[in-house]
Amino acid sequence: MSEVDIDLFSDLTEEEVRANEARTQHLKSQRLESIEQFSKDPTERTLMQNRLVFRHTYGHASPPPLTVPSLLTTEECQDILSEISLQNSEWLTSRHSAFATTDIPVSSLPNLAVSLPALLHDRLLSRWIAPQFGFHPTRDLAFRDLFIVRYAHDAQRGLQMHTDGCLVSFNVLLNSHTEFEGGGTIFEGVEKPVQIQQGDCVIHDAHLQHGGMEVSSGVRLILVGFVDTVDTITKDNIGRSMAARTM
Ligand SMILES: O=C(O)CCC(=O)C(=O)O
Numbered sequence: 329m330s331e332v333d334i335d336l337f338s339d340l341t342e343e344e345v346r347a348n349e350a351r352t353q354h355l356k357s358q359r360l361e362s363i364e365q366f367s368k369d370p371t372e373r374t375l376m377q378n379r380l381v382f383r384h385t386y387g388h389a390s391p392p393p394l395t396v397p398s399l400l401t402t403e404e405c406q407d408i409l410s411e412i413s414l415q416n417s418e419w420l421t422s423r424h425s426a427f428a429t430t431d432i433p434v435s436s437l438p439n440l441a442v443s444l445p446a447l448l449h450d451r452l453l454s455r456w457i458a459p460q461f462g463f464h465p466t467r468d469l470a471f472r473d474l475f476i477v478r479y480a481h482d483a484q485r486g487l488q489m490h491t492d493g494c495l496v497s498f499n500v501l502l503n504s505h506t507e508f509e510g511g512g513t514i515f516e517g518v519e520k521p522v523q524i525q526q527g528d529c530v531i532h533d534a535h536l537q538h539g540g541m542e543v544s545s546g547v548r549l550i551l552v553g554f555v556d557t558v559d560t561i562t563k564d565n566i567g568r569s570m571a572a573r574t575m
């Protein structure tokens with residue numbers, strides 16, 4: 329074949345389209361066959377198997393959001409908020425590129441950077457998120473990001489509909505619901521916004537479209553977490569630090 333015969337932009341022939349479809353179908357059924365042979369118990373499967381089962385189960389339809397009441401006590405919520413005032417932390421608006429929140433990363437708060445992820449790992453990842461989504465309670469999951477978000481009637485009021493770049497997301501209301509009007513999390517397919525009490529937590533599949541309902545008065549403060557499998561978080565962190573070194 330001469331160079332002029334190669335047209336990268338030509339449409340595939342009907343035969344090639346059929347062959348591609350058959351290959352995709354074959355891969356799908358191979359994947360399904362191997363998933364069916366996995367143990368039904370997530371603690372007996374590997375991390376990669378658990379991830380495959382998660383994708384297979386929720387790839388086409390997300391489960392409805394789940395509310396965990398009183399994940400944090402009122403005192404614990406207040407301690408988190410006092411730490412922000414104590415550190416005189418600056419609210420950032422450029423950490424999440426596409427759907428930016430006004431936020432502070434927990435990693436920048438010295439008295440919470442280690443203790444809060446540890447507490448949430450135990451109380452939320454192991455007890456709720458791992459069993460709910462088919463992961464090993466202690467081995468598989470970690471936080472890709474953990475941050476405190478501020479919505480206010482005279483600043484950022486809400487957040488448009490989006491999906492998060494992780495497997496599972498959650499938010500915990502940190503201040504009292506009496507300190508604002510409106511607010512809550514809107515989910516595709518859920519009629520009313522999910523409005524929780526101080527310390528309660530809403531967990532959801534990160535691919536379920538959701539957004540922050542605008543506050544019409546006052547201030548709403550939430551703790552947001554993006555949860556993923558430890559292997560992908562480690563890989564992305566290595567990639568990021570290598571990119572930083574070559575800059
Ligand atoms: O405001 C909320 O309830 C949702 C926040 C959120 O989805 C996010 O920060 O990614």
Ligand SMILES: [Fe+2]
Nearest residue numbers: 491492497538
């Ligand atoms: Fe989100």
